[in-house]
Amino acid sequence: MKAWIPLSLGLVLSSAALAADPNCTYPSPAAPVPDGATATKDQMVAAKNETARYNTDMNVYLDCLKTAQDKLMPADPSKLTQDQKKKIDAEVKAIVAKNNAAVDELQSVVGHFNDQLKAYKTAHAAPSTAAPAK
Secondary structure (H helix, E strand, O other): OOOHHHHHHHHHHHHHHHHHOOOOOOOOOOOOOOOOOOOOHHHHHHHHHHHHHHHHHHHHHHHHHHHHHHHHOOOOHHHOOHHHHHHHHHHHHHHHHHHHHHHHHHHHHHHHHHHHHHHHHHHOOOOOOOOOOO
16 A cells, blocks of 8 residues: 555656646736837836736736645655655746746836836926026
8 A cells, every 4th residue: 555655646746747837828028118208108108008917917927836836845745755856846946947037027127117107207297387596
């Protein structure tokens, strides 16, 4: 009976590994953000909407990676062989690397949008109504 435990555990881990990542689809990239200094209001609103879409899609992808990582973890890791532990560790490292790269890209895209939004607000600021100092 005990001989079946490693075999069963191996099959469960293999199926978890196969299911871990294929369902996580990397989102399509955000459209380029216009130059805030010269963009129109409509262009900036469209860029805001596109950045929001990308942010939402990327968060779905990151949640999928987290679920995939959670599926790799067996209920009782003490029953794993060294080879099974190494395989799971390698798969977890790959998922963590994908997660980190996605977070870096998301921060870059959102940061670029925010920079262009500041430039837009600066370029389209209402002229000051204060009287010049004498």
